[in-house]
Amino acid sequence: MKSVMILTVWLIMIIMATPAAHGLGSRPKPDDGPGFARWIVSQNSWGVLTTLDFNKSPFGNVLSFMDAGTGIPYLYDSTKLDLTGIYAVADPRASLTVTEYVLGYCGSNDPQWPICAKLTLSGQLEVLNKSLPEGKWAEEELIKRHPQFGGFPKAMGFDVLKLNVQQIYLVNDMKPRKNVSVIEYFRV
Amino acid sequence: MKSVMILTVWLIMIIMATPAAHGLGSRPKPDDGPGFARWIVSQNSWGVLTTLDFNKSPFGNVLSFMDAGTGIPYLYDSTKLDLTGIYAVADPRASLTVTEYVLGYCGSNDPQWPICAKLTLSGQLEVLNKSLPEGKWAEEELIKRHPQFGGFPKAMGFDVLKLNVQQIYLVNDMKPRKNVSVIEYFRV
Numbered sequence: 125m126k127s128v129m130i131l132t133v134w135l136i137m138i139i140m141a142t143p144a145a146h147g148l149g150s151r152p153k154p155d156d157g158p159g160f161a162r163w164i165v166s167q168n169s170w171g172v173l174t175t176l177d178f179n180k181s182p183f184g185n186v187l188s189f190m191d192a193g194t195g196i197p198y199l200y201d202s203t204k205l206d207l208t209g210i211y212a213v214a215d216p217r218a219s220l221t222v223t224e225y226v227l228g229y230c231g232s233n234d235p236q237w238p239i240c241a242k243l244t245l246s247g248q249l250e251v252l253n254k255s256l257p258e259g260k261w262a263e264e265e266l267i268k269r270h271p272q273f274g275g276f277p278k279a280m281g282f283d284v285l286k287l288n289v290q291q292i293y294l295v296n297d298m299k300p301r302k303n304v305s306v307i308e309y310f311r312v
Numbered sequence: 313m314k315s316v317m318i319l320t321v322w323l324i325m326i327i328m329a330t331p332a333a334h335g336l337g338s339r340p341k342p343d344d345g346p347g348f349a350r351w352i353v354s355q356n357s358w359g360v361l362t363t364l365d366f367n368k369s370p371f372g373n374v375l376s377f378m379d380a381g382t383g384i385p386y387l388y389d390s391t392k393l394d395l396t397g398i399y400a401v402a403d404p405r406a407s408l409t410v411t412e413y414v415l416g417y418c419g420s421n422d423p424q425w426p427i428c429a430k431l432t433l434s435g436q437l438e439v440l441n442k443s444l445p446e447g448k449w450a451e452e453e454l455i456k457r458h459p460q461f462g463g464f465p466k467a468m469g470f471d472v473l474k475l476n477v478q479q480i481y482l483v484n485d486m487k488p489r490k491n492v493s494v495i496e497y498f499r500v
Contacts, residue, residue, distance in 0.1 A: 170423040172360035172409045174370035177434075182362035182370040183481075184409035186430040188423055200424075207481070207489060221360045221372035226414060234460040235358040235376055236388075242374040246365075272422040293371075293395070301395060 151229060154239070154297040158308035161294050164224055164243050165191050169269065171222040173199060173287075175211040175249070183211060189220065190262075190269045195310055197287040198262045200273050203251060204281030212249040212285060219246035220287055241296035245289045252284040259284050339417060342427070342485040346496035349482050352412055352431050353379050357457065359410040361387060361475075363399040363437070371399060377408065377475075378450075378457045383498055385475040386450045388461050391439060392469030400437040400473060407434040408475055429484035433477045440472040447472050 152159040170188040177183045185208040189197045197220055203209035212218060223235060223242040230240035252259030262284045267274045276282045292304035340347040358376040365371045373396040377385045385408055391397035400406060411423060411430040418428035440447030450472045455462045464470045480492035 170413070172362070172372050174360070174362040174372045174407070174409075176368075176370055180364075180368060181405040181434060182364055182372075182407050183434060184360050184362045184370075184372055184407045184432055186409060186411045186413070186423055205488065217369040219362070219370050219372045221362075221374060223374045225358070225374070234458050235374055236458065237460045244372055246369060246371060270422050270424065272425045300393065 151224075154241070157294055157302045157304040158312050160241065160296055161243055161292050161304045161309050162195050162312040164222055164227075164241055164294075165195060165197065165245070166193070167224070167227050168222040171220050173208060173218060173220050175208050175218050176215045177207070177211055178214065180215070183207060184221075188270045188273075190266055192262075192265055195312070196289070197245065198252075198266060199249075199285040199287070200263070200266045200270070200276070200282060201285055202276070202281045203283045209281070209283065209285070213251065216248040216250065217246075218249045218287060219244050238295050238298050241294065243295075244293045245287060245291075246293070247288045247290040250286045250288055252286055254284060258286075262286070339412075342429070345482055345490045345492040346500050348429065348484055349431055349480050349492045349497050350383050350500040352410055352429055352482075353383060353385065353433070354381070355412070355415050356410040359408050361396055362407045362409070363396050364403045364405055365395070365399055366402065368403070371395060372409075376458045376461075378454055380450075380453055383500070384477070385433065386454060387437075387473040387475070388451070388454045388458070388464070388470060389473055390464070390469045391471045397469070397471065397473070401439060404436040404438065405434075406437045406475060407432050426483050426486050429482065431483075432481045433475060433479075434481070435476045435478040438474045438476055440474055442472060446474075450474070 152163050172184045173187045174182050174184040187199050189199045201209040203213050221244045225235040225240050233240045254263055294302040294304050340351050360372045361375045362370050362372040375387050377387045389397040391401050409432045413423040413428050421428045442451055480497055482490045482492050
């Protein structure tokens, strides 16, 4: 009897711990700005990264990324071949935009209808040194999550770009765009 | 049994023939840059529009658009309430990014794998005068194609934004990014 109770307690603990193990599994309530922002980043694996071209005009590009559970987006791009990578080296200012439309949470709503959530993280891109631990780890992890990255030719300047987030803009209900606190975003 | 088979074959043929009826229905060959660019714009109904914020940093936002058969993207946004609309009035430089990933043409390829096509149109946004024919037509047509636009409060400064395209960047095969001629794009 005692062992059954212990087993039951263990099972309950495992079940309760499971969502936490996946981090951010279920869609948070729209008024939880930081939680919602972390959730939508954790669920997406690609977005539009925008940098500034040599005329300082905006240039958007579709890139895959990973969040790796911390809320920090890491990307993989060539700083020799791809315009985004080349622009990022010249001027690190960037924004990453994602939407829950591609996750299937918007039903029949238009991608622009405000309750179909969209998020923009803006900040500065940093090219990580791949001989240091964070850069080495991020490259391995990016290739694990996006296996085709392993097929990019190593000699062509593929680098890990880390987006150091400075501002977070969220639209997820019929209210004006939310400015989510970056500190609270990382605390989630 | 035979009639069921005939019906099935007919249904499959009708379904397969449907895209051609829309003009730019079938996916062009990747080496046809202008045709491919026109096709991918015609097939998409939303993308990421990027403008410059007041610090001249890039700010991406998910917006719906229409092409209306001309290759010119028209968008509908509030120039009073939404950051993108507000920024566009202050500085018209912008880019619109779309991908065929959301159209289901990429199979198991990663959104960043080069044969999964992505396109960036860059240029200047123009706020159309809705009392003139082009603005009036575009607003009606945008609401027809994106019915929820009809639910945006008229008093909140919703305007038609036209992207006057000046440069076109296309990635659609294992080759460097293509610069598509804007003249040839409009000739398609």
